[in-house]
Amino acid sequence: MFFVGYFLAALVVLAGCGTESNGARMVAAPEDTIPPVGAEPGVQSFPRNELMGKFDPLRHSDFVPVGRPFADRPGMLLRREAFEAFREMWEAARQDSVSLKIISSTRTFAQQKIIWERKWARLAADTPDPGARALKILEYSAMPGASRHHWGTDIDLNDLNNPSFEPGGVHSKVYDWMQKNAYRFGFCQPYTPKGAERPHGYNEEKWHWSYQPIAAPMLRQYARDIEDNQIVGFLGAETAGQIGIVGHYVLGINAVCKQ
Numbered sequence: 371m372f373f374v375g376y377f378l379a380a381l382v383v384l385a386g387c388g389t390e391s392n393g394a395r396m397v398a399a400p401e402d403t404i405p406p407v408g409a410e411p412g413v414q415s416f417p418r419n420e421l422m423g424k425f426d427p428l429r430h431s432d433f434v435p436v437g438r439p440f441a442d443r444p445g446m447l448l449r450r451e452a453f454e455a456f457r458e459m460w461e462a463a464r465q466d467s468v469s470l471k472i473i474s475s476t477r478t479f480a481q482q483k484i485i486w487e488r489k490w491a492r493l494a495a496d497t498p499d500p501g502a503r504a505l506k507i508l509e510y511s512a513m514p515g516a517s518r519h520h521w522g523t524d525i526d527l528n529d530l531n532n533p534s535f536e537p538g539g540v541h542s543k544v545y546d547w548m549q550k551n552a553y554r555f556g557f558c559q560p561y562t563p564k565g566a567e568r569p570h571g572y573n574e575e576k577w578h579w580s581y582q583p584i585a586a587p588m589l590r591q592y593a594r595d596i597e598d599n600q601i602v603g604f605l606g607a608e609t610a611g612q613i614g615i616v617g618h619y620v621l622g623i624n625a626v627c628k629q
């Protein structure tokens with residue numbers, strides 16, 4: 371009943387202005403209170419702007435600062451529940467003499483746009499075809515609006531380099547420990563090696579981990595609410611449809627992380 375009331379109230383407001391805001395979320399906008407069609411009963415619903423990183427996590431009451439010693443620098447944010455789970459995991463790892471260090475966490479659409487467009491410009495001469503250029507960037511970087519880092523549930527740990535986590539690498543103990551223990555704290559690795567079970571999506575990232583209790587329902591909602599033609603607002607966005615960003619990249623993850 372709570373949502374029904376808000377739904378009706380929001381409909382009246384939307385009917386009045388006839389547009390949907392895509393701007394940064396300063397306060398709860400009317401459309402933010404509309405539960406999406408098909409939302410899972412008992413599961414928190416997330417506004418579309420939030421799924422696409424078009425909000426200010428600094429002003430969002432579900433986000434908390436991370437800081438040292440959990441991160442390598444101040445200024446990072448995560449959803450409260452994800453950070454609490456990480457702290458427990460961090461402490462358990464520490465007791466096993468394993469040092470987990472967050473080097474990237476929540477990123478907004480605007481921040482991802484800077485990363486994407488820098489690569490877009492750098493590859494312009496060598497890869498002039500827009501589709502090929504986007505695919506090249508997508509080996510490791512998400513399109514703005516389609517990154518799991520928008521969600522406040524995903525982190526990069528220790529290093530952005532797979533060999534560092536492999537036998538003989540400086541963080542091989544970190545990866546071994548995470549593979550054995552991360553699931554106990556709700557974390558999973560979305561970008562496992564590509565192959566028959568994961569034919570599409572980003573290349574393997576041994577450093578990227580996701581807090582599944584929130585990220586899995588967010589992913590299902592993303593799949594229901596967002597289509598390729600809504601991934602717009604940056605250089606090369608016109609390639610989103612031909613590449614199939616939602617189907618092949620947002621959903622192209624380790625099946626374990628979808629549960």
Ligand SMILES: [Zn+2]
Pocket residue numbers: 474519524525526577578
């Ligand atoms: Zn990452």
